[in-house]
Amino acid sequence: MDMRKRRILKAIVDEYIQNAEPVGSKSLVDRHNMDISPATLRHEMAALEEMGYLEQPHTSAGRIPTPRGYRLYVDELMQRHRLSQQEMLAVNDTMRLRIQELDKLISEAGRLVAGMTRYATVAASPHVGVSRLQKVELFPAEPSALVIVVVLEGGVVKNKWLRLAALPSAQTITRLTASINTVFSGQTAISFYDVERCIAMTGEGSELLHPILEFLSDVFKGTEHREVFLSGESHLLSQPEYRDVLKARRTLEYLSEQRHSLSLLPLDKPDGVKIMIGPENAATELSDASVILASFPISDGQSGLIGVVGPTRMDYSKLASHLTYIAARLGRLLQHEEEESP
Amino acid sequence: MDMRKRRILKAIVDEYIQNAEPVGSKSLVDRHNMDISPATLRHEMAALEEMGYLEQPHTSAGRIPTPRGYRLYVDELMQRHRLSQQEMLAVNDTMRLRIQELDKLISEAGRLVAGMTRYATVAASPHVGVSRLQKVELFPAEPSALVIVVVLEGGVVKNKWLRLAALPSAQTITRLTASINTVFSGQTAISFYDVERCIAMTGEGSELLHPILEFLSDVFKGTEHREVFLSGESHLLSQPEYRDVLKARRTLEYLSEQRHSLSLLPLDKPDGVKIMIGPENAATELSDASVILASFPISDGQSGLIGVVGPTRMDYSKLASHLTYIAARLGRLLQHEEEESP
DNA sequence: CATTGGCACTCACGAACCAAGAGTGCTAAC
DNA sequence: GTTAGCACTCTTGGTTCGTGAGTGCCAATG
Numbered sequence: 001m002d003m004r005k006r007r008i009l010k011a012i013v014d015e016y017i018q019n020a021e022p023v024g025s026k027s028l029v030d031r032h033n034m035d036i037s038p039a040t041l042r043h044e045m046a047a048l049e050e051m052g053y054l055e056q057p058h059t060s061a062g063r064i065p066t067p068r069g070y071r072l073y074v075d076e077l078m079q080r081h082r083l084s085q086q087e088m089l090a091v092n093d094t095m096r097l098r099i100q101e102l103d104k105l106i107s108e109a110g111r112l113v114a115g116m117t118r119y120a121t122v123a124a125s126p127h128v129g130v131s132r133l134q135k136v137e138l139f140p141a142e143p144s145a146l147v148i149v150v151v152l153e154g155g156v157v158k159n160k161w162l163r164l165a166a167l168p169s170a171q172t173i174t175r176l177t178a179s180i181n182t183v184f185s186g187q188t189a190i191s192f193y194d195v196e197r198c199i200a201m202t203g204e205g206s207e208l209l210h211p212i213l214e215f216l217s218d219v220f221k222g223t224e225h226r227e228v229f230l231s232g233e234s235h236l237l238s239q240p241e242y243r244d245v246l247k248a249r250r251t252l253e254y255l256s257e258q259r260h261s262l263s264l265l266p267l268d269k270p271d272g273v274k275i276m277i278g279p280e281n282a283a284t285e286l287s288d289a290s291v292i293l294a295s296f297p298i299s300d301g302q303s304g305l306i307g308v309v310g311p312t313r314m315d316y317s318k319l320a321s322h323l324t325y326i327a328a329r330l331g332r333l334l335q336h337e338e339e340e341s342p
Numbered sequence: 343m344d345m346r347k348r349r350i351l352k353a354i355v356d357e358y359i360q361n362a363e364p365v366g367s368k369s370l371v372d373r374h375n376m377d378i379s380p381a382t383l384r385h386e387m388a389a390l391e392e393m394g395y396l397e398q399p400h401t402s403a404g405r406i407p408t409p410r411g412y413r414l415y416v417d418e419l420m421q422r423h424r425l426s427q428q429e430m431l432a433v434n435d436t437m438r439l440r441i442q443e444l445d446k447l448i449s450e451a452g453r454l455v456a457g458m459t460r461y462a463t464v465a466a467s468p469h470v471g472v473s474r475l476q477k478v479e480l481f482p483a484e485p486s487a488l489v490i491v492v493v494l495e496g497g498v499v500k501n502k503w504l505r506l507a508a509l510p511s512a513q514t515i516t517r518l519t520a521s522i523n524t525v526f527s528g529q530t531a532i533s534f535y536d537v538e539r540c541i542a543m544t545g546e547g548s549e550l551l552h553p554i555l556e557f558l559s560d561v562f563k564g565t566e567h568r569e570v571f572l573s574g575e576s577h578l579l580s581q582p583e584y585r586d587v588l589k590a591r592r593t594l595e596y597l598s599e600q601r602h603s604l605s606l607l608p609l610d611k612p613d614g615v616k617i618m619i620g621p622e623n624a625a626t627e628l629s630d631a632s633v634i635l636a637s638f639p640i641s642d643g644q645s646g647l648i649g650v651v652g653p654t655r656m657d658y659s660k661l662a663s664h665l666t667y668i669a670a671r672l673g674r675l676l677q678h679e680e681e682e683s684p
Numbered sequence: 685c686a687t688t689g690g691c692a693c694t695c696a697c698g699a700a701c702c703a704a705g706a707g708t709g710c711t712a713a714c
Numbered sequence: 715g716t717t718a719g720c721a722c723t724c725t726t727g728g729t730t731c732g733t734g735a736g737t738g739c740c741a742a743t744g
Contacts, residue, residue, distance in 0.1 A: 024736050037688050042737070060694045060736050101443075101501060134483055141476055141493045149491050149501070151483045157501045159443060159491065163677070233575050234594035237587050245579050245587055252576035335505070366707050381717050384708070402707050402723040 001051070008034075008044050009053055010077040013065045017313055020240045022062030067278035067312060070290070074275050074316045081317040083325055091116070091322075095329055102156065106304055107229035109330055114232025117322055119308035120255070122291075125227045126302035130188040131156065136180045136216065138173050146173075148212055150219050158219045162211055172205035180212065190217045226305075230255055241288075241311035254285040255309065273320050273327075278312045288312060292319050294327035298334050306330070343393070350376075350386050351395055352419040355407045359657055362582045364404030409620035409654060412632070416617050416658045423659040425667055433458070433664075437671055444498060448646055449571035451672055456574025459664055461650035462597070464633075467569045468644040472530040473498065478522045478558065480515050488515075490554055492561050500561045504553055514547035522554065532559045568647075572597055583630075583653035596627040597651065615662045615669075620654045630654060634661050636669035640676050648672070 011032045015023045025038040025045060034041070045063055048054045053069035056062070065073065083091075094112055103125055110123030137149045146162045168176075179201040183194050190213055198213070199206045233252055242248035276291045286309075293307035306327055308319055353374045357365045367380040367387060376383070387405055390396045395411035398404070407415065425433075436454055445467055452465030473494045483489045488504045510518075521543040525536050532555060540555070541548045575594055584590035618633045634656075635649035648669055650661055 022736090026736075038736095039688050039690095040686080043687085046738080056737085058695060059738095061696075062736065102503065135481065137479065137481055137491070139477065139479055139493075147491075147493055147499055149479070149489075149499075151481075151489055157489055157491075157503065159499045159501065161444065161499065231598065234591050234598055237591040237594065243587055245585055245590065248587065248590075249576050249579040252579065256573065256576055364707085368707075379717050380707095381719095382715080385716085388709080398708085400724060401709095403725075404707065 005044055005048060006077060008041065009048055009065075009069060010073065012045075012048075012054065012063060013069060013073045013077070016064055017315055020313060022057055022064050024062035027062075065313075067280065070277045070312060070316070071280075074277070074320075078317045081321045083321055087322075088325065091326060091329060095326075095333065102298070103227060103229075105334075106306075107231070109306060109326070110229045111231045113306060113308065113323070113326055114235065116326075117232075117308055117319060118235045118238070119232060119310045119314070119319065120230070120236045121232045121306070121308050122255070122293075123229045123231070123307075124305040126156075126298050126304050131220075131223045132186050132188055133184050133216070133220075136177065136184070136212075138177050138212070140167055140170075140173065143167065148215055150216060152219070152223065156219075156223060158222070160215045162215075164208075168205050168208060172208075176202055176205060176208060176212070180209075180216075184216065189220050236310065239311050241313065250285060251289060251309075254283065258283070258285075273324055275316060275320065290314050290316075292316065292323055294323040296327040296331035296334070298331075304330075347386055347390060348419060350383065351390055351407075351411060352415065354387075354390075354396065354405060355411060355415045355419070358406055359655055362655060364399055364406050366404035369404075406655075409622065412619045412654060412658070413622075416619070416662075420659045423663045425663055429664075430667065433668060433671060437668075437675065444640070445569060445571075447676075448648075449573070451648060451668070452571045453573045455648060455650065455665070455668055456577065458668075459650055459661060460574070460577045460580070461652045461656070461661065462572070462574045462578045463648070463650050464597070464635075465571045465573070465649075466647040468498075468640050468646050473562075473565045474528050474530055475526050475558070475562075477527070478519065478554075480519050480554070482509055482512075482515065485509065490557055492558060494561070494565065498561075498565060500557075500564070502557045504557075506550075510547050510550060514550075518544055518547060518550060518554070522551070522558075526558065531562050578652065581653050583655065592627060593631060593651075596625065600625070600627075615666055617658060617662065632656050632658075634658065634665055636662075636665040638669040638673035638676070640673075646672075 011028060011034070012023050015028060015031065025041040028034070029036070029038050029041060045054060048069075049056070049063065053066060053072060054063040055066050057064060094116075106123050106125050110121045113119075113123070114121040131152045133150070134153050135151045137151075138146055139149075141147045141161070144164055144167055146164060146167070147159055148162055149157065149159045151157050179198050183198040183201065184190070187194065195209075195213060199209060202209060233255070236242055236252060237248055242251070272294075274293045276286075276293075278290060279287045281287060281289065281291060288311070289309055290312045291307055291309050292314075293305055295303045295305050297303045307323065308314075353370060353376070354365050357370060357373065367383040370376070371378070371380050371383060387396060390411075391398070391405065395408060395414060396405040397408050399406060436458070448465050448467050452463045455461075455465070456463040475492070476495050477493045479491045479493075480488055481491075483503070486506055486509055488506060488509070489501055490504055491499065491501045493499050521540050525540040525543065526532070529536065537551075537555060541551060544551060575597070578584055578594060579590055584593070615634060615636045618628075618635075620632060621629045623629060623631065623633060628651075630653070631651055632654045633649055633651050635647055637645040637647050639645045649665065650656075
């Protein structure tokens with residue numbers, strides 16, 4: 001594949017990304033002041049089509065890139081978009097969000113990206129996989145309620161509000177906490193044997209164990225899948241490829257229903273950006289959409305994901321660099337909070 | 343307004359809600375086997391139009407209800423839909439969701455409603471307004487991290503993961519916890535004076551107070567607005583009135599952007615269902631949409647909201663009863679968890 | 685042999701037009 | 715007060731047709 005073909009392909013993809021219209025030989029020559037004639041260009045375009053990088057929506061229309069064309073484009077042709085000083089400043093500024101729960105932070109980051117890129121955005125909490133219990137804490141909170149706080153290794157904190165007929169004594173609470181922590185610290189699930197042991201160890205008040213351990217079990221189960229937050233759905237609708245409501249609905253439906261088990265998420269390269277173009281997506285529902293994902297480290301090896309979803313015709317270059325920057329910033333924010341401001 | 347007109351109006355609204363098409367005199371007579379002729383019906387329809395309950399999209403089309411028509415319909419005409427045994431069972435079944443954090447529960451409930459009603463759904467956490475601090479708890483969680491847990495009266499629990507260069511001693515932590523609780527328990531905000539007092543009381547280790555109190559302040563601020571969760575957005579697109587992508591986008595944009603300050607939410611009747619039809623919505627962006635909201639009690643006077651958004655042509659009767667039932671169930675679930683299963 | 689101008693051909697798109705169908709208002713008769 | 719009849723209106727869907735952007739092929743050229 002010679003140099004000229006590459007330049008032409010790049011020009012076509014760039015053009016199509018901008019205008020969303022099949023690009024023809026004449027208009028391309030005009031706009032990109034190339035030094036060849038439309039006829040020559042047509043030859044080359046026919047060749048590129050032959051090779052599978054371009055296609056025609058119908059005879060006698062311009063060419064549009066195939067997924068394979070986009071692939072070559074993102075891998076080799078596109079020039080890396082660099083964030084301007086201004087853009088970086090804007091990110092940093094907005095990023096100074098008040099961090100609270102991890103989940104909140106992540107969903108908020110998704111919203112931020114949606115706002116900045118004007119694309120539909122997915123953000124996912126870490127896939128904790130099996131996560132060890134670090135600590136359980138109980139404390140009375142109201143005349144007749146107990147708050148259970150569960151901390152897992154890696155930063156996940158869950159709590160539950162437990163209403164009771166009567167509040168147990170301080171002593172009982174201490175004993176409960178102690179026995180639960182002794183038995184389950186470092187565990188990754190609740191076994192029948194451990195429950196027995198815990199009941200025995202607790203003695204009086206052990207009837208309270210039931211709801212607490214049930215909650216603990218839910219927490220363990222909950223960490224098995226990542227939680228996925230969606231935002232900026234409306235931006236999908238502003239893309240011309242989703243002018244057809246039915247298509248838009250299908251995509252949106254898929255995104256919001258498969259939220260839980262989004263299988264698109266395996267990200268191998270630890271820190272890189274992953275781009276999935278059209279049919280490269282595992283899900284057939286997304287076979288005419290593209291997904292760009294970036295991961296950000298949260299703590300010891302676990303990482304969250306943030307990315308955008310849109311039509312295959314998307315501004316890969318700009319989005320990739322935006323996502324990289326934001327993910328990096330997010331990772332830094334999460335790992336060394338104390339040194340937050342420069 | 344005589345009885346017959348009311349019956350006719352009801353029939354028209356029912357019909358239009360089902361079919362989404364302007365209803366004409368002939369088809370109405372056929373389908374609702376009325377005992378009058380189309381011509382008479384036309385007279386009545388003209389009268390109803392005169393009164394402002396009906397309108398024509400264009401001359402020589404059938405009639406559709408005006409917002410005012412819908413209003414009369416929901417206030418006086420529609421028969422209350424009663425949930426079937428099956429439907430109730432389905433609700434209860436799905437409702438047996440694992441309760442964790444309050445926010446999660448609420449957003450999950452929203453998703454549930456979206457799935458059941460096939461409408462776009464909003465769910466809002468309680469508008470706590472000024473909420474008193476009940477308790478702050480700190481505990482070490484990792485070699486170099488501290489988890490802050492803040493409990494407010496009314497059931498809101500917030501936590502934050504605080505990374506530090508070095509973990510303070512157990513003693514210091516106890517002292518910090520004690521002084522914070524002493525000074526701020528029952529408070530609704532952080533005053534400069536209190537901060538001073540707290541620092542003095544803590545003594546050694548008081549440099550840790552800064553990030554903790556900052557978080558506390560964020561929590562106080564955070565409770566000023568309700569948090570709003572959106573789900574089932576894609577259902578909006580399946581309504582024929584949103585076949586126009588532009589309109590759908592505008593509505594969706596409004597819903598997801600105004601999430602924070604949704605001013606549509608003041609609900610006066612404590613336990614009832616509130617229905618806002620078209621222009622009755624404060625927001626002009628929703629002037630051709632309807633909103634049905636139900637509130638559910640969370641604890642002492644505070645309540646959350648759950649509701650659906652759709653075109654003015656919505657199945658008010660069914661939705662209202664569904665929402666009522668779900669909200670009631672939710673409230674019961676939240677207030678007496680222990681007696682969960684019958 | 686790659687490049688280019690010329691030419692005939694194709695196809696989506698929008699405008700204009702037309703027929704069918706559903707619905708209306710009005711009027712005169714019951 | 716109710717109804718049948720009638721003329722009229724307006725949307726909807728299908729067809730036709732011209733236009734324009736684009737193509738492939740070919741012959742001529744450096």
